[in-house]
Amino acid sequence: MGASPRPIKITEVVLRDAHQSLLATRMRTEDMLPIAEKLDQVGYFSLEMWGGATFDSCIRFLNEDPWDRLRKLKQKMPNTPFQMLLRGQNCVGYRHYADDIVERFVKHSADEGMDIFRIFDALNDFRNIATAVSTAKKCNKIVEGTISYTVSPVHRLELFVQMAIQLEDMGSDILCIKDMAGLLTPKVTFDLITEIKKNIKLPIHLHTHSTTGLAGMNIQCAIDAGVDMVDTAISSLSMGTSHYPTESLVAALQGTVHDTGLDLGILEEIADYFEEVRKNYAEFESDFKGVDINILKSQIPGGMISNMENQLREQNAIDKLDQVLEEVPRVRKDMGYPPLVTPASQIVGSQATLNVLTGERYKIITKETRGIVLGKYGKLPGPLDPGLLAKVTEDDKTIDCRPADLLEPEWKTVTTELGNEYTSEDDRLSYAMFPKVALKFFETRNHPMPVKSAPASKASQPAQESAAPAPAPAATAVAPAAHAVYNVKVNGRDYQVEVGPAGSALPASPAPAVATAAPAPAPPSLAAAPPTSGPAKEVVTSPLPGSVFSMKVKVGDSVNSGDTLVVLESMKMETEIKSHTSGVIQSISVKEGDKINTGDELLIIG
Ligand code: CO
Numbered sequence: 001m002g003a004s005p006r007p008i009k010i011t012e013v014v015l016r017d018a019h020q021s022l023l024a025t026r027m028r029t030e031d032m033l034p035i036a037e038k039l040d041q042v043g044y045f046s047l048e049m050w051g052g053a054t055f056d057s058c059i060r061f062l063n064e065d066p067w068d069r070l071r072k073l074k075q076k077m078p079n080t081p082f083q084m085l086l087r088g089q090n091c092v093g094y095r096h097y098a099d100d101i102v103e104r105f106v107k108h109s110a111d112e113g114m115d116i117f118r119i120f121d122a123l124n125d126f127r128n129i130a131t132a133v134s135t136a137k138k139c140n141k142i143v144e145g146t147i148s149y150t151v152s153p154v155h156r157l158e159l160f161v162q163m164a165i166q167l168e169d170m171g172s173d174i175l176c177i178k179d180m181a182g183l184l185t186p187k188v189t190f191d192l193i194t195e196i197k198k199n200i201k202l203p204i205h206l207h208t209h210s211t212t213g214l215a216g217m218n219i220q221c222a223i224d225a226g227v228d229m230v231d232t233a234i235s236s237l238s239m240g241t242s243h244y245p246t247e248s249l250v251a252a253l254q255g256t257v258h259d260t261g262l263d264l265g266i267l268e269e270i271a272d273y274f275e276e277v278r279k280n281y282a283e284f285e286s287d288f289k290g291v292d293i294n295i296l297k298s299q300i301p302g303g304m305i306s307n308m309e310n311q312l313r314e315q316n317a318i319d320k321l322d323q324v325l326e327e328v329p330r331v332r333k334d335m336g337y338p339p340l341v342t343p344a345s346q347i348v349g350s351q352a353t354l355n356v357l358t359g360e361r362y363k364i365i366t367k368e369t370r371g372i373v374l375g376k377y378g379k380l381p382g383p384l385d386p387g388l389l390a391k392v393t394e395d396d397k398t399i400d401c402r403p404a405d406l407l408e409p410e411w412k413t414v415t416t417e418l419g420n421e422y423t424s425e426d427d428r429l430s431y432a433m434f435p436k437v438a439l440k441f442f443e444t445r446n447h448p449m450p451v452k453s454a455p456a457s458k459a460s461q462p463a464q465e466s467a468a469p470a471p472a473p474a475a476t477a478v479a480p481a482a483h484a485v486y487n488v489k490v491n492g493r494d495y496q497v498e499v500g501p502a503g504s505a506l507p508a509s510p511a512p513a514v515a516t517a518a519p520a521p522a523p524p525s526l527a528a529a530p531p532t533s534g535p536a537k538e539v540v541t542s543p544l545p546g547s548v549f550s551m552k553v554k555v556g557d558s559v560n561s562g563d564t565l566v567v568l569e570s571m572k573m574e575t576e577i578k579s580h581t582s583g584v585i586q587s588i589s590v591k592e593g594d595k596i597n598t599g600d601e602l603l604i605i606g
């Protein structure tokens with residue numbers, strides 16, 4: 001046929017999406033650095049190493065600075081462009097930030113070593129990526145404008161073509177088709193890329209997960225239709241809910257006009273390395289490893305399944321997984337068919353989980369569900385279910401402007417709140433993204449000491465450690481007489497923790513047991529209540545498992561029906577617990593940060 005060479009370019013996702021999909025995003029920088037120089041020799045188009053969940057996981061679970069990870073890797077990999085996934089106006093968080101935060105986040109990421117910004121909006125409302133796109137362009141970085149691919153009655157081929165044209169007009173350098181759930185089929189892939197190619201001039205980059213087992217065929221069809229770049233994962237962290245293996249694609253294309261030119265020998269060394277590393281994270285492995293064609297029906301992305309598994313396991317409700325998987329598409333339809341990608345995937349997933357765990361649909365509505373229904377995340381692709389809308393909008397109105405237009409600048413608040421204590425751009429941005437988690441992280445980041453191969457205690461389950469490693473065991477220890485040293489396993493890593501009597505000077509942590517107990521407002525017991533208060537007493541219990549995010553009332557406060565009493569955090573979503581009665585707060589049984597289970601007493605209204 002005599003066609004001229006058209007090598008396929010490869011983006012390796014092992015440092016971001018592969019472990020996000022397979023290992024609950026727990027891979028640590030220390031497991032990345034030893035192989036960084038080797039990765040740099042391969043000649044990838046780019047290496048994806050940052051994205052929403054990795055940033056969050058670093059400070060929430062790993063006690064690691066995500067900015068440090070970026071710089072340390074960059075130092076060892078000067079030749080390979082770094083790529084990140086950016087959630088448009090959400091940056092790497094779960095809500096819309098004001099434009100000043102988005103601009104600073106993108107600029108600082110660019111300054112510290114990011115080269116290619118893959119920017120998407122969960123709803124494909126491109127007003128939500130405009131600020132990030134224009135900032136990355138100003139920084140002279142490469143922008144991948146992204147279509148979040150999904151399947152629904154409203155997502156037709158012509159709609160995707162329109163999106164591609166819009167993204168080209170916005171100044172994208174590359175068009176990315178992001179098939180986060182592995183929903184693409186070979187024929188659709190071919191048609192989609194063929195049609196888009198007819199309408200825009202940009203190179204096209206395909207991101208597709210291998211959950212359904214179709215990824216290899218999809219990639220071949222994408223190549224036939226003229227795709228330019230493809231995401232793959234090194235074989236030892238490929239397949240399942242991850243990506244097609246890098247080596248397989250390299251081997252498949254050898255000797256063809258699409259030959260990638262990558263060296264299988266180097267790739268094999270990298271695969272061997274990650275095969276060993278993967279063992280460190282065995283406890284985070286998803287139960288799902290094979291091929292699941294049902295996903296074409298449920299449309300649940302890889303990362304979302306493993307997160308929901310972890311959440312349900314933590315709540316001793318793993319047997320409910322099938323019910324939750326059935327509830328997800330119903331919730332999605334009610335919400336107007338948002339694509340299941342962060343944050344919509346978390347919002348739909350958490351709401352579906354709550355609907356199942358509470359035994360009643362929308363008995364509890366998370367703050368985020370309320371927000372997406374009200375238009376606070378952008379325009380939903382399809383119509384809302386009137387029943388859900390009515391439950392959410394008793395007094396609120398939906399909005400139709402760009403959500404960030406309603407936000408005041410936030411940077412000044414960030415710097416004021418952090419004061420003189422944390423003044424680096426790194427810390428300020430981490431705080432801007434995740435205020436509470438970041439503050440905890442700032443306190444603990446210098447403390448834990450990794451200890452190799454200490455005996456594993458299975459006590460700490462995945463997501464229970466939203467408190468950083470050190471405090472947890474200290475808080476439960478019953479005041480040992482002298483300092484004692486424990487080996488504790490947290491997030492698959494072993495830590496040495498020193499525990500001493502309350503008040504003793506501990507280098508490891510600011511005596512959390514004391515610190516948290518002290519501010520508790522000496523709860524006036526029920527005896528303090530007027531004896532006549534009698535039968536109107538209402539015990540408010542937790543409708544779901546999670547933790548106490550913030551207390552909105554204190555003992556002695558008067559509340560009316562409908563007032564918010566407590567904000568709970570469950571599955572990273574906030575849920576407001578409202579009063580169903582009027583009265584005075586008689587007692588409070590929990591404090592901010594406490595872990596709670598369904599049915600636990602929160603407070604008593606008399
Ligand atoms: Co992905």
